[in-house]
Amino acid sequence: MNLDFFHFLSAGGIFFSTVFALTTLRYQSLISWYRFSVVFLAVFTLTIGIERGLESFYIAAGVIFVLKGLLIPGILFSVAQKSGIASRLQFFLRPASHYFVIVLTLAGLFWVFNTIPFFGTFQNGYTVYLSLIITFLGFLMMITHRDILSQIIGFLILENGITLFSTATLGSAPLILEIGISFVVILVTILMATLTKSVQELYGTSDTTCLSDLME
Amino acid sequence: MTPFLLFSSLIAFAAVPYFPWKKEHERTLRFFGIGAGVLTLVFTAVLAVPVLLSQQNLWDGFWFLNEFSAFLALLIAFIYCSATLVSYQYIGHEYHENLISFSQVRLYYALLPLFILAMLAAVFSDNIGMLWVTLEGTTLATTLLVAFYKKEGALEAAWKYILLCSTGISLGLLGILMINYAAMNGGSLSPEDALSLTALKANAHTISPDIMRWAFVFIFVGFGSKVGFFPLHSWLPDAHSRTPSPISALLSGVLLNVALFAILQIKGLTDLVLQQSAWTTHFFLVFGLLSVLFASFTFLTQKHYKRLLAYSSIKHMGFIAFAIGLGPLGVIPAVLHLAGHALTKSALFFAAGNILSKFKTTKSDHIQEVIAVLPYTGTLFILSLLFLLAAPPSLLFLSEIMVLQVSFSAHLFLTFLVVFVLILVFVGMMRHVVRFVLRKPFYTESQPPISSGEKFDVTHIVIVVHLVLGVLLGASFFTDVGQGVLHAIAQNFIFLP
Numbered sequence: 001m002n003l004d005f006f007h008f009l010s011a012g013g014i015f016f017s018t019v020f021a022l023t024t025l026r027y028q029s030l031i032s033w034y035r036f037s038v039v040f041l042a043v044f045t046l047t048i049g050i051e052r053g054l055e056s057f058y059i060a061a062g063v064i065f066v067l068k069g070l071l072i073p074g075i076l077f078s079v080a081q082k083s084g085i086a087s088r089l090q091f092f093l094r095p096a097s098h099y100f101v102i103v104l105t106l107a108g109l110f111w112v113f114n115t116i117p118f119f120g121t122f123q124n125g126y127t128v129y130l131s132l133i134i135t136f137l138g139f140l141m142m143i144t145h146r147d148i149l150s151q152i153i154g155f156l157i158l159e160n161g162i163t164l165f166s167t168a169t170l171g172s173a174p175l176i177l178e179i180g181i182s183f184v185v186i187l188v189t190i191l192m193a194t195l196t197k198s199v200q201e202l203y204g205t206s207d208t209t210c211l212s213d214l215m216e
Numbered sequence: 217m218t219p220f221l222l223f224s225s226l227i228a229f230a231a232v233p234y235f236p237w238k239k240e241h242e243r244t245l246r247f248f249g250i251g252a253g254v255l256t257l258v259f260t261a262v263l264a265v266p267v268l269l270s271q272q273n274l275w276d277g278f279w280f281l282n283e284f285s286a287f288l289a290l291l292i293a294f295i296y297c298s299a300t301l302v303s304y305q306y307i308g309h310e311y312h313e314n315l316i317s318f319s320q321v322r323l324y325y326a327l328l329p330l331f332i333l334a335m336l337a338a339v340f341s342d343n344i345g346m347l348w349v350t351l352e353g354t355t356l357a358t359t360l361l362v363a364f365y366k367k368e369g370a371l372e373a374a375w376k377y378i379l380l381c382s383t384g385i386s387l388g389l390l391g392i393l394m395i396n397y398a399a400m401n402g403g404s405l406s407p408e409d410a411l412s413l414t415a416l417k418a419n420a421h422t423i424s425p426d427i428m429r430w431a432f433v434f435i436f437v438g439f440g441s442k443v444g445f446f447p448l449h450s451w452l453p454d455a456h457s458r459t460p461s462p463i464s465a466l467l468s469g470v471l472l473n474v475a476l477f478a479i480l481q482i483k484g485l486t487d488l489v490l491q492q493s494a495w496t497t498h499f500f501l502v503f504g505l506l507s508v509l510f511a512s513f514t515f516l517t518q519k520h521y522k523r524l525l526a527y528s529s530i531k532h533m534g535f536i537a538f539a540i541g542l543g544p545l546g547v548i549p550a551v552l553h554l555a556g557h558a559l560t561k562s563a564l565f566f567a568a569g570n571i572l573s574k575f576k577t578t579k580s581d582h583i584q585e586v587i588a589v590l591p592y593t594g595t596l597f598i599l600s601l602l603f604l605l606a607a608p609p610s611l612l613f614l615s616e617i618m619v620l621q622v623s624f625s626a627h628l629f630l631t632f633l634v635v636f637v638l639i640l641v642f643v644g645m646m647r648h649v650v651r652f653v654l655r656k657p658f659y660t661e662s663q664p665p666i667s668s669g670e671k672f673d674v675t676h677i678v679i680v681v682h683l684v685l686g687v688l689l690g691a692s693f694f695t696d697v698g699q700g701v702l703h704a705i706a707q708n709f710i711f712l713p
Contacts (some may be wrong), residue, residue, distance in 0.1 A: 118426045122397070135390070142383070148375070155383060162390050169397045170407070177396075177411065180349035181389070187356045188382050195359070195375055198366060211372040 006047045011130055013040030014164065018137050019102055023095045026087045027080055027149050031073045034153050038069040041160055046166050053160055057167075060178060066195045067182055072156065072189050079193040080149060083200040092147035096143055098144065123181070127168035135161030148199060149205045152192045159185055217262040219279040219340050225259060226252075226336070228324075228588045229329035233322040242311055242321055246304045249325050253300030256332060260293035271704045280342035280414065283701065284551075284708040288339045288477055291441040291555060292470045294685075295562050296332045299462035302566045303328075305675055306462055309573050323360060324460070328515050331357040331466065332461075335474045338563045343413040347478055348385065351442065354471055355381045361463045362455045373454035380451040384441025388478075391434030395485070398427040413481060420488035428489040435482045442475035444530045445503045445537065446510040452581050456526035457578060461569025468529040471560035473554055476533065480540070480709045487711035493543070502542025505630065507534025512637045516644040520578040524570055524648060525561065528604065531641065532557040538634070539619045540709075542626055547706040549618035552693065556611030556686050563682035566675055567597040574670075583652040591669050594653050596679045601649055605642045605685055607667065 014037050021033035042065040049057025052128050079085075093101070113119045113129050122128045138158025163181070196206060203210045229252040234247055264286035267274050274281040281289070307324060310316045316324075334353035339345045355378060363374035392411075393419030397408035402422045416423070441448035456464050483500075487493040508531050515527030532553070539550035562621040570593040575583045587594035603610035616638065623631040 042459065102691070118430050121424060121426055139383075142379070151379060155379065155386075158383065158386055162386055162393070165390060166393050168279040170400065171610055175347075177392075180345060184349060184352045188352075188378065191356060191359050195371060195378070197365060198363065199371055199375065202366070202371060204370065208375070211368075211375055 003047050006043065007051075007127075008045035010040045010047060010142070011127060013037070014044065014134060014160070015130060018134055018160075019022065019099075020139060021153060021157065022102070022141050023098045024143075025089055025095060027085065027089055027147075028077075028087065029078075030089060030150060030153055031076050031080075034156060035073045037157065037160060038064060038073075041164060044164070048167055060167070063178070063182055066200050067186060068122075068156070071125035075189055075193050076149065078154065079197050083197045085147075085149065085196070085200055085206045089150055090209075091144060092146055093144040096130060096152075098140075101140060101144075102137070104135060105140070109133055109136065122169055122171055128165060131161045131168060133161070134164055136189075137161075146207050146209055148192075148196045148208055152189065152196070153209065155192070156189070217259055218276070219263065219281070222256070222259045223333055223337060223501075226256065226329045229256075230326045230333070233325040237322070239318045241339075242318055243308070245321060245325055246308055249300045249307075249328070249359070250304055250327055250682055252272070252325075252698070253297035254283040256329075257293040257297040259337070259704040260289050264289045264293075268701055268704075270333050271700070272400075275342065275417065277348075277416065278342060279340045281340055283704040284480075284707050285339040285477070287551070287555075287701075287705050288473060289336055291558050292332060292335050292339070295466060295469050296328075297560060297629065298562065298566070298682065299466055300328070301678050302465075302569065302675050303462045304462075305673060306460060306569050306573065309458070320364065322478065324364070326462075327357050327361050331361070331463075333357075335470060335645075338474050339477055342413050343411050344395065344413060344416075346681070347481065348392050350480055351388070351439065351475065352382065352385045354474065355385065356440075358455075358459075358463065358467065358471075362459050364460055364463075365458070369454070370458045373451070373458040376451045377455040380448070381442055384438045384448060386708055388435045388438030390391065391438060391482070393429040394427050394434065395423070395482075396430035398431070415604070416485055417488055423489045425490050428486055429495070429696045430431060432482060432483060432486040432496060432499075436479055439479045440503065441476050441532050443479065443537075445534065446507040449507070449511075449530050452530060453523045453526040455523035456529065461522075461572060463564050464525075464568070465562035465565035468526065468565060469558040472529060472533050473558060476536065476554075484709050484711070491629065493711035497543055499541075500537040504534045504537030504539070504541050505634070506539060507639055510534075510633065512641045512702075516640070516648075519580055521571070521580050521583075521649070521652065522565075522578045524645065525564055525568060525582075528641075529557075529561060532561070535616075535619070539615075539622075541565060542619070542622045544706075544710045547621040548702050549615045549649075550620070551702060551705050552611055553615035553619070554692070555689055556615055557604075559682045559686040560600055560610065560612065564597065564600045564604060566679055566682075567593050567600060570668045570670075570675055571597070580648060580652045584655050586653040592670055592672050592676045596676060596683075598649065598653055600679060600683060601645065603686060605645060606638070609687050609690065611686040614690045614693065 017033045017037035021030055024030050024033060042061045045057055045064060046061040109132055135158050138154050138161055141154030141157060145151060200206050232248060237245060255581055258655055260564035267281050267286040268283055271283060311321055331354060334350045334357050338347055338350035341350060359374050359378045362377050363370050399405045399416055402424050405415060405419060444452040456467050483496045486496050502703045511527050511534060518524045536550045536553050539546040539553060554688060570590060571586055574580060583628060606612040606616045620631055
């Protein structure tokens, strides 16, 4: 087994855990699948670091694992349990229908990737393609899921796609950006979790369709 | 004074409310808020005024202050100072009416300096990574202020705000990473230099134009959501209308300008890489025009006066973008419009805060004869509105005339369209506001009469100062010094081949 095997394994792992997160029915498994995708992202970062001989990537992999793999899921589990959020997730689009949209996304982005010359300018082409897919799937989750926790995870998956893009394309990401992104992601998660708790307390549900007082 | 000292002082101001204060010290906390506002204005002026007058940039390797960022920093600090003066009365009133608790007062005075810190750091930053972090920082600092009242509408607004803005800004991050990649691969810059605007501009010829184009698209769309460009605006009317009024003034008056500043920084770099400005200005022209049209038609149907003001911000930001989209000649009026809108809109939100405190509602239909109940506020509200609608001698009158002059020679049809919309907005907005400011009272059992009369207080003084300053800025345009400063500001985002 060489490094390429681990590359493909971790990249595939990120993709499939994202797909399962998108189609799962309960928040416990949603957070778990998100955690798996983060673990694969950390492994991917580590293998890139080994391949390029960059020690900073080992630290980045560790930070990804601790912050996104342990801390953020911990915060989300804690808020969900304390505020008594219903286990079953709410959807605008049926979970099974997501597979159809995912296949369309893969095909559409594959076409875009091979048509627009811009994408050819990147090294690690397949990872850039994958990062765009993950980013899009994050968007998709924010749109097709009705409950707040799924929308938070959707945002975090989108952010995972961007991290994957950054890891795959940049030889070594500047420290200020790494620290800044980690700091921002943690704070956004804490704020969103705080709002989740308040919404659950006020409305007795985490379904975002109840947030429609200001609709015009 | 250095940027680092200014930022340190703001962090200290944010920490003070969490000292072991007791509830009886609530008034002291509000006084302290004013002190923080005044000191920030003084510190910022010490940094920014020499840059504006001497027209020599300040650069310490990480922070960068040119004429445009110095001008914006002064605007931020000035409106912050005004907001703290108005907050003294506004927050005090809400606290004594038991609408908010002491912990909310603490939260308010802790988050306010952090919000200002994020905005000032954004305009001072030479590092595009830091620019992204600080822009997201403005969202983080204000989310809890949008959710401040913890009611249904406030939570909904806060949720939309953090979700849409954070998602938008994440797209901007993708654009920044693309620039970073292009600079490191094409120009062989170090990872740190590949984020420095100064280094990027010096090495613009080595950056791939293909990647730069896409990066600009991602950044324009991403940061554009924070500016409130149509169709990425949906968070804006909700967030701006649900926060305490002094915060609404800062959100509408300066935050949108800071987000626009971030896009303009990247526009400058993109123009250098592409060796032309036509490609980027098209984005401003199209999105600016769409925002003006959408906001103008939508806000005529509004029933809440704070939402009306928020929609008007989308229109004005669209107008500024439209002016920038007209090319180099539109830049000076865009800068004037930016300043005029910031001063006038914040004055209107301060007055709206007084109306809300008295009538306890933002629904225009539930308010009667403001001019009789609150004579000073009512008069100043109408006056500020006239200034916002570009009635002379407002600064916006000058900027709109200048924009239309430029537009007339470049895009005749678009000019007529914009003029039509401006007239429509003038009539619609005056009709809406005059109705609730002057309408005779109707009393029912559920709506007892509201006691009339008010003293000329600090909020009124602040509003008058804002309006007068706007007029003086307009007048300064006709002086040599004013012209010099304005041209120097405009030079910072005009592409010169």
